[in-house]
Amino acid sequence: FRYQEIVADAGYESEENYLFLEKNGQSSFIKPMNYEISKTRKYKKDIGKMENMEYDPEKDSYRCQNRKMLTVQYQRKQKTATGYLRTVTVYQCHECKGCTFKEKCIKGNNCKTPMEKREKRLYVSKVMKQKREENVKRIISEYGNQLRMNRSIQAEGSFANVKEDMNFRRYLYRGKENVTAQSVILAIGYNINKLHHKIQNGRTGQHLFALKK
Numbered sequence: 281f282r283y284q285e286i287v288a289d290a291g292y293e294s295e296e297n298y299l300f301l302e303k304n305g306q307s308s309f310i311k312p313m314n315y316e317i318s319k320t321r322k323y324k325k326d327i328g329k330m331e332n333m334e335y336d337p338e339k340d341s342y343r344c345q346n347r348k349m350l351t352v353q354y355q356r357k358q359k360t361a362t363g364y365l366r367t368v369t370v371y372q373c374h375e376c377k378g379c380t381f382k383e384k385c386i387k388g389n390n391c392k393t394p395m396e397k398r399e400k401r402l403y404v405s406k407v408m409k410q411k412r413e414e415n416v417k418r419i420i421s422e423y424g425n426q427l428r429m430n431r432s433i434q435a436e437g438s439f440a441n442v443k444e445d446m447n448f449r450r451y452l453y454r455g456k457e458n459v460t461a462q463s464v465i466l467a468i469g470y471n472i473n474k475l476h477h478k479i480q481n482g483r484t485g486q487h488l489f490a491l492k493k
């Protein structure tokens with residue numbers, strides 16, 4: 281048995297995770313790391329962000345607030361802690377001189393190059409960008425919303441039940457095997473309890489709560 285739909289909170293979002301799930305034939309429903317902040321007015325008005333620039337897929341370039349082009353300069357490889365190699369494309373604008381938007385567009389106050397000589401750069405992983413876009417389409421669908429609501433109720437709710445109602449505050453044993461064994465027994469107990477409640481309430485066979493309209 282393998283779950284087809286993987287629902288997770290923002291801390292689990294990474295290019296590596298997206299590709300891992302895809303390779304396993306599973307669909308991701310992961311809240312992107314910038315999901316909440318991207319809805320704020322401040323984020324939407326930040327002209328320095330790639331998301332707020334126009335992308336031209338034919339020329340593989342971005343157009344900034346000043347209608348100038350940021351074109352591909354080179355690609356570089358980045359290794360993650362787990363050894364995964366991600367490819368980052370560097371885009372740069374060569375017409376930033378004298379731009380009136382510069383202070384708002386170029387960030388990084390620690391840079392030693394004086395502002396008047398600096399040019400805007402974007403560091404973009406095309407794979408991450410594409411996977412995030414596909415993932416966002418899924419999570420904002422009605423079904424995606426339902427899955428995410430259920431994740432917060434069921435996963436987070438289970439922790440609360442186990443810790444508060446069942447008063448499980450610490451493991452009685454040490455060592456990976458013992459802790460695993462105790463976790464499994466706890467889960468069995470929890471599941472029997474849950475099944476009992478479902479039978480009492482006539483909800484067997486129903487694993488998702490419906491979205492409130």
Ligand code: SF4
Nearest residue numbers: 344376379382385400
């Ligand atoms: S600083 Fe450069 S990239 Fe930014 S708006 Fe001005 S011209 Fe465009």
